[in-house]
Amino acid sequence: MKFTDIKSIAEELKNYDGEEVRIMEVCGTHTAAISENGIPSMLSPKIKLISGPGCPVCVTVTAVIDRLIELSMRDDTVVLTFGDLIRVKGTEKSLADAKADGAKVKMVYSPMETVEMASKDPDHTYVFAAIGFETTAPVYASVLEEAIKRGLDNLKLLTSIKTMPQVIRWVVNNGGGIDGFIAPGHVAAVTGSNVFAELSKELDLPFVVSGFEGEQLLLTIYALVRMKGHSGIRNLYKSVVTTEGNMKAKELVNRYFEPSDASWRGMGIIKGSGLVLKSEYSKYDAGSYELDQDHMPPGCSCASVLVGKIKPNECPMFGNACTPDNAHGACMVSTEGSCYNYFVSGRK
Numbered sequence: 001m002k003f004t005d006i007k008s009i010a011e012e013l014k015n016y017d018g019e020e021v022r023i024m025e026v027c028g029t030h031t032a033a034i035s036e037n038g039i040p041s042m043l044s045p046k047i048k049l050i051s052g053p054g055c056p057v058c059v060t061v062t063a064v065i066d067r068l069i070e071l072s073m074r075d076d077t078v079v080l081t082f083g084d085l086i087r088v089k090g091t092e093k094s095l096a097d098a099k100a101d102g103a104k105v106k107m108v109y110s111p112m113e114t115v116e117m118a119s120k121d122p123d124h125t126y127v128f129a130a131i132g133f134e135t136t137a138p139v140y141a142s143v144l145e146e147a148i149k150r151g152l153d154n155l156k157l158l159t160s161i162k163t164m165p166q167v168i169r170w171v172v173n174n175g176g177g178i179d180g181f182i183a184p185g186h187v188a189a190v191t192g193s194n195v196f197a198e199l200s201k202e203l204d205l206p207f208v209v210s211g212f213e214g215e216q217l218l219l220t221i222y223a224l225v226r227m228k229g230h231s232g233i234r235n236l237y238k239s240v241v242t243t244e245g246n247m248k249a250k251e252l253v254n255r256y257f258e259p260s261d262a263s264w265r266g267m268g269i270i271k272g273s274g275l276v277l278k279s280e281y282s283k284y285d286a287g288s289y290e291l292d293q294d295h296m297p298p299g300c301s302c303a304s305v306l307v308g309k310i311k312p313n314e315c316p317m318f319g320n321a322c323t324p325d326n327a328h329g330a331c332m333v334s335t336e337g338s339c340y341n342y343f344v345s346g347r348k
Contacts (some may be wrong), residue, residue: 016043022048023047025184026052026181028334030217031055040347053167055331057334057337060265061292061293062265062293066091068129071287077104077127078121078125078127079103080127082129085131086107118147118155121154129158129160131161135186137190138249140161141257156286157288162274164187182220188237191250193245194244194245200231203231206232207233219236266296267306299328300317305331318342
């Protein structure tokens with residue numbers, strides 16, 4: 001397959017009149033980039049873009065939030081988190097709500113801030129909410145490595161780290177009706193494209209690794225439309241993604257973490273889809289094991305949105321009871337969430 005110029009490709013995608021093609025992106029940054037670049041409006045109605053479970057905040061179960069809230073209410077404990085997670089509701093309230101009630105919750109912008117905070121305040125235990133996918137796992141491993149190097153026993157991780165291949169397999173095997181995948185560029189930079197080549201062969205579906213610019217996304221969608229009905233993988237993000245991935249990052253993760261089962265919002269427990277600290281580093285864990293309980297807010301359809309069974313605007317709460325300023329479900333909280341991006345872009 002050879003690409004022609006981008007104008008010709010854009011015209012082909014706009015005028016496409018073949019069989020319907022359902023394409024899923026499984027990266028929250030792709031979800032945001034697709035909306036920001038107005039990609040849906042450039043496509044034929046027969047090309048359907050579906051946001052999958054690629055937003056780490058969106059797939060985090062309520063038990064994790066509840067545990068963080070419980071820890072933050074202790075006199076000797078401070079919970080550290082990135083921005084979006086603070087507004088996601090647990091069973092009854094969010095970390096932001098808990099902070100308003102006097103809990104010790106602080107936002108961080110750089111993971112290494114956690115090390116500095118713990119180092120300067122040995123009288124408190126600092127718990128870092130380690131939420132994410134393969135992309136951020138090396139960062140959390142680096143934090144732990146630095147804490148060990150400095151002899152900090154008052155810095156711990158509460159982990160909810162997910163891995164992509166297993167959830168993609170789950171979506172396909174549970175009636176997602178997907179014809180092809182935009183493979184997650186950030187994840188592939190760590191894992192390598194080979195991971196998705198193996199999935200392609202197993203699932204008999206095409207995968208294209210993509211960057212995040214508008215033209216790259218159009219090229220990726222064009223490639224997937226052309227590949228419908230065939231397996232195979234294309235890497236259109238070769239400036240960042242290699243076949244084998246980032247070996248140093250993978251070695252760092254493997255030093256401290258091991259595969260585990262993991263609970264996904266609305267999907268239950270998926271075998272082998274998570275990472276947890278190895279037993280020899282258990283003293284740095286803040287109680288991450290068996291956090292499986294998930295409580296969907298009444299009326300919330302995030303579980304169906306996350307796997308592409310419905311579009312965000314088909315949820316009865318979308319744009320009414322649930323907006324970015326008053327988010328009811330996790331998919332409306334995060335800037336990488338599909339509901340959030342549908343809302344801010346006015347997507348239909």
